Amino acid sequence: MNDTDSLKGLIEMAVERHQTSARQLAFKAQEAGLKITYTTLNQIRSNTYKSVPGEQTLRAIAWLAGVEDSVAFTAAGQPVPGPPLADELPPGADNLSPKSRKAVVEMVRVLVDLEAGSNAERTSSEPTKISRHQSRGVSSESNLGQEQKTGPDDSIIEFHGAEAEKYPAPPIEQLAAHPKVKTRSEQLDEESDSRNEN
Structure with a gap:
């Protein structure tokens, strides 16, 4: 060796x-x-x-x-990191609002998790965060037309180890960001179009 x-x-x-x-x-x-x-x-x-x-x-x-x-x-059996991502961001990235910066950071976290396969290999020492309201951001027949709640009831709670496995993520087709899921605005437009056809 x-x-x-x-x-x-x-x-x-x-x-x-x-x-x-x-x-x-x-x-x-x-x-x-x-x-x-x-x-x-x-x-x-x-x-x-x-x-x-x-x-x-x-x-x-x-x-x-x-x-x-x-x-x-x-x-060490680890992937070799590339150049710092911050060096590759376009000019003006430092001027993003706090809300936009948070969105960028969260998107990078998701991509890192996907590439590392950490969603499938979580250890019991790593917390899994889920929303107390699992329907948040999910469109289904039962919650169409209902407004999403915001406030203290939507806080993030942590589950560890075996307890975290009790709360699987919803199928990708049910996620609000999935292209097959229609927004409330799109649903109203369709209803309006079907009424106009009749």
Whole structure:
């Protein structure tokens, strides 16, 4: 097995490269503006590290070992991040209203979840958030024409683990954003057209 195939191997490379201890490696990384602790380095070296290493940890290990960031991400079994998304936003994005910014952030969260497959692989330690009113944003025969409630009853509550599995998401065809779901305005237009035909 190549030293670059595992994080443990990369840390061993770093120790050999700098001829120093894990504690001193952590100090070197911190002096270079990277965030990593010697306990993290020691735990990875001794195969007792229980967490999933974050982006900053992986970048620090790569720097210490003298390899490209992509080598550390690959050794950790994680996708290599692209350039910062903020650098690719069009001019004027910083001038968006708070409401628009929130919409952009939520959309990015959804896309990240979809690509990571986290909807299917949620662990019991991660909260699942659902609305107390599951009909919110859903169009069905029973709630057509009813106004959506807003206020304290629509607050978000969290469910964890097995409890979260009791509340599955509605089928995609029932989501208000789905193209097959007609808005109330479209429904009224159809009713008006059918009355005019009669």
